[in-house]
Amino acid sequence: MTATLLKLIAASALVSLTACGTYSTSWDRELGSEVDKGQFGNATMNNTLIQTGQMSYTVALAERFSAEVPDTINFEFNSAELTPEAKEILRRQANFIKQFPEVRFRVYGHTDLVGSAAYNQRLGLRRAQAAVAYLTAQGISRSRLEAVVSYGKTRPIVQTNAPEVRNRRTVTEVSGFVSNHPLVLNGKYAEIIWRDYVQSGAAKNAGTETTLTE
Secondary structure (H helix, E strand, O other), rough: HHHHHHHHHHHHHHHHHHHHHHHHHHHHHHOOOOOOOOOOOOOOOOOOOOHHHHHHHHHHHHHHHHHHHEEEOOOOOOOOOOOHHHHHHHHHHHHHHHOOOOOOEEEEEEEOOOOOOOHHHHHHHHHHHHHHHHHHHHOHHHHHHHOEEEEEEOOOOOOOOOHHHHEEEEEEEEEOOOOOOEEEHOOOHOOOHHHHHHHHHHHEEEEEEHOOOO
């Protein structure tokens, strides 16, 4: 009986050691580190965004932005200077952004495929910075324009090694909500996005109303 019990204990210990060897390569590693790939919490974060309405309303506002305002400006070859056409588009973007003080935006810089990756990375960044600077000059708080990102020549619209104006661009996108704004704290995302639809519709109807007389 005792011998059988000892054998069972020894077998259990062997299995335990084998299991430990499968998941950990060092005895002094922090517990759980062997399975933590830096993604813990992502599911909870995404669920929170969906359940509070942030994700769906961010998408809705992004769709509205792209439908009402051009989100892209273009540049001359090897230049980060804003053209008159680009400035006009940025003014329209600024007018839209001013309607939504609770919303953040992000600007992405792009280049065509001419030149080295490192040079185009810097050029794309300068283009995005130029767009952000112009938006702030139109009265948009710099804190609402998130970190400027440069994709350089990694995301061309037209796959060509020749100079291509459609690839030389910046793109402005909705990126999220200002976390400390009262409407955001109260979760009133629908009110943020759709609040002026009724007013604009009423104004149009008022302009077309006619008085019927006998």
